[in-house]
Amino acid sequence: MEKRILFIITGFLSGAGIGLFVYYNLTGQFPLFVHGLILSTGTGIIGILQLWVFYRISQWLNERIPLEKQFSSRIILDFIINATIGISVSGVMLMAILYIMRPNPVAEIWQSFKESFLTLWILIVVLVLMYNIIMMVFYAYYHYAEGQISDVKIERKQLKLQFEALKSQLSPH
Template sequence: MKWLLRSVLISSLLAVVVFSYIFFSETGELPTFIDHWQGFILVIFLANIGAIGVYYLNRVFNQFLPWNERRSLRFLVELLTGLIIFLFLAAVFYFFYVSPSISLDQENDFWVNYWDGAVKLVIILSVLIYIYSLINFSMFSYNQYSVVQIETLRHERNQLRLQFQALKSQLNPHFLFNALNNISALSTGDIKQAENYIRKLAETYKYILITEKKKLVTLKEELEMVSAFFYMQQIKYEDWISLKLSVSEEIAQTFIPPLTLQLLVENALKHNVVDEDNILIIEISADESGIMVKNNCPKRREHHKIKTRNISFQIGLENIKKRYRYFTREAIKITSNSSFIVRLPIISDEE
């Protein structure tokens, strides 16, 4: 309601100023409201009709010819349509207010005498519509900038939330409890292996803490973390698990959301039976087409918590998918037959 009242006041004021200026430039005196009240009322009415028409016409243009698609054409169309509307209304003003006050014989002389005034009117209308179009475009640009900023902040918040979920799964007490149990068992036997285990555990937690607020890390950093994590798992599974890495140095400099590979490796360990009769082989390879994480499916786990584990598995994959959507339009591809394969897009630019 306020914007409507403000628009009416501005349109009315401009109409009065333009009418008074044209009248003064042609007669040498300002029009008084007492003598020309009909002209004032009519020009205010027509100006507001024109302003409303231009406003709603621009709303149509926003749908069929938006500013962000073809700015120059939109600007030209808005300028021409606005000028046509107000010239038409100027003709209406002439027909209803000026024409009745002059005789047919005087009409030709009128256009000769007041042609300069008509030209001035066209110029003034063109300038006003041009200014309006500039303001309209500026408001559009500001609104678009605000929308982009809000979307960016929302995406960053969601990205941090998803990353926190991934981090939380690694910082849970169960994971740390198992690690401490392994250290305790190793410390009574192979001291060297216990030292290596502690070192790998420290590397894992250091990576988790360092990447807490990072959106992306290099594939090389992620692979180093996965190797450390996998080393700790080998303490439990020994030769029943195997990790094969095949990534060129060039591809290793591309980017990946933190803990992506670690989640996939952990899922492979969690959802398959691993023993001397069921050897689990995990392969991580990458080329220009993408990153492939592949594991054979020796035997799926069957127990009373299978439904819960499947839900956990789906949540982990969904977390990875959502985080990738912030950086690429390429979809993550998942195939599951004799092997379970996840194909991740390459993210070449950290921005």
Template sequence: MSKNWRFIIISPILGILSYILVYYSQMGDLPSLQKEFLLFFISAVFGLLAGFSALGMGELLNKLISWQKKPSIRFLLQCLSLFITGCILIVFYLELFDMIIHTGMTYKTFWLEHQDEFLKALLILFIFVFIYTSLDFMIFSFNALKKEEIKSVEMINNQMNLQFKALKSQLNPHFLFNSLNTISSLLYKDAKKAEEFIRKFAESYRFILDQNDKALIPLKKELAFVEAYNYILRMRFQDSYKLSVELPEIVQNSLVPPLSIQMLVENAIKHNLISKNSPLEVKLICENNYLHVSNNINPLRKQAESFQIGIENIKQRYAFFTNENIKLEKTDFFTVSLPLITNNNQNMN
């Protein structure tokens, strides 16, 4: 049932109940529907006007000051505005009543003769206003909580989808094929290096499988994985490739989405020519609360299509935890700057 229909049904009922309550407090008996039908009808119309006035006032206040921004001020302002609106409607109701009954009573005479009843009506109005505003706030809080829960579930699902895509990109058959070729070659040349290579290879895949279900991990763990992955790359490219890590210990306690730095190192490998004449160097440094991953540029003639996909994946995962943007810069070096995430500045947007 829509909100308007609820008001159309409930408001007249509350108006009639208010009339019955005031009548009983004055007469000590319940009014007869047959004898007082007109007043029952007027009370129902009065209740309907009061209901839609409350609805309209709520819509107006939502534009001026929402429950979410300043709930205490909104509560007081809504109580006050509804009470004033209710007083106006009561005066209108009394005027309408006087026109029907033709009492000819002045306001002064009415106050002297019906002071107690009028004050009781105001008290009932205040109680209704307070209850209505409290219920309005409770309904808003309940709906806001539901929206937050839905948003949280959607964020978790999106995050897991992004991490699954990152996992898929790391389990690509080309990397596996190249690694197996390297192992095959090392087995004939140097059994100890082959053993070390296999151990680092296993560490890399164990990390991918163990850490990928986590939203954030310590930078220190990500660097340990990058080091294991880097060993595999050094065996493959020898002196044509170098990774330089210059990060203070305190920075390594910050947090990163898993596989984010490794994906940037892998992007550098995918998009650059690596040879003795054109060696590739990847650097990790920290400046101004950003982790900078940069590499010199030796572009391939045919660029891989996965570059923007990888960068976009990292951007979207970072967006869950910080409002700071990932920065891209291209000069003689290509640099991706990742904002440092700590427990203090982490947020869920």
């Protein structure tokens, strides 16, 4: 449950932050309260959905290419796929928002807001990189904890066997 709440909060804050940043980058000013609230909510929901897609892609890749067997290629592939999807989705969403704001041809929108697109895509790549680093940290911690638990289980089993051996030596039967 805590993982889901953290997931939702992280996705919402990153999406809302990127949405407000892109708006400021486009207009040079922050949105009014109501408009900013709508913008933050919309982009926050998009952020949650994108983070969920990144997570599902990572799970899908874990089934196909386990991290234990091909760590570096798996991480690089995860980064490339997530960055490509993040850039594509954010580009389409920004293009749709700009088209709604100013119904111009797509080529004209691209020429007018090329820097905003590039800034957004750099942010997406950085966030995907941070996501991959955080996932690697969780993976390393999980395997470290799993190793510690297995060591304790083995030690406990050895102590139990030693205890049984001592009991059998003391027992007259």
